[in-house]
Amino acid sequence: RAALAFEAPVPPDFEALADVAGSFSPRIRRSRPVEVVLDVGGLLPRFGSEEAVVHELLRGCHRIGLDARAGVASSLGVARVAARSGAGGVVRRGEERAFLAPLPLAALEPALLIAAALTRWGIATAGELACLPRAEVALRLGPQGLALHRLAGGEEAEAFVPDPAREALREGIVLEDPIGVLEPFLFVLRGILSRLAARLELRGEGFAEVLLELALEGGERREARIRLVAPTREVPAVLALARLEL
16 A cells, blocks of 8 residues: 655645545545545555555656655555655565654654653654563553554554545636736636646546636636536637637
C-alpha cells in the first residue's frame, strides 16, 4: 500500500491528488485532508518494483503541479508514517520496525495525553516505545496506547477500505484583484481548464459539462453552465463555449 501526502490542504488540490492515485489504482481512500492512500498490490507486474511505483506516482503529481511525498509499506500505518515523515520511500516487509525505530514519537502522531505520558516515562523514539511490554502499555494508556504500540512495532492495525467511485472534478483560483475585462478572465480560465483536462486524462474521461462559479465584488455570486455535445479534453473548444456563454 502507498500513502501520499502534500502540504497544501486546499480541497481542489486534494481532489487532484486523488485523481493521480486513481489513475494508478481504483482502490484509493482519501484518508485525511492532505493524504490519499491506495492499494498498490496489483501494480508490481506493471512497474516491476515498489521504487518504480513511487517514482511514477510522484511524477504524476508533478505533472499537475502538486508537490507530494510518498511511502510504500506492507502496513498501512507504516506507509503513512513513511510518506508523512519525509524519511520514506519503500519500507520492505520485515523491515518496518527497524525503519520506525529511530523516528521521534511525533512521527507516529500520538494523542496529546499519550504523548505527555510517554515523555514522562522518558520515551522519545518509536523504537523505545516498541520495546515496552505491550500489556503494560495497554493497561496504562488504553486502546489508543495499544494502537500506537502496534504501530511502533510495524504491525498492521488498520483495515484498508477504498472510497466509492468519484464523479465531479473541481478546480479554482482566488484572485488578489478583480477582473473586469473578458480576455484576462479567459486567460485565467484557460489555466483552470488545462489543469482539469490533465486530471480528466488521468481518469480516461473528458468534459461533459462545466459549471463556472464566479465570486463577484460585494459578495455576490454568479454561475454559468457550459454543456458540451460530446465529451472532450480539448481546452480551446471548452474555452470558446465559455466565451459565448459569458
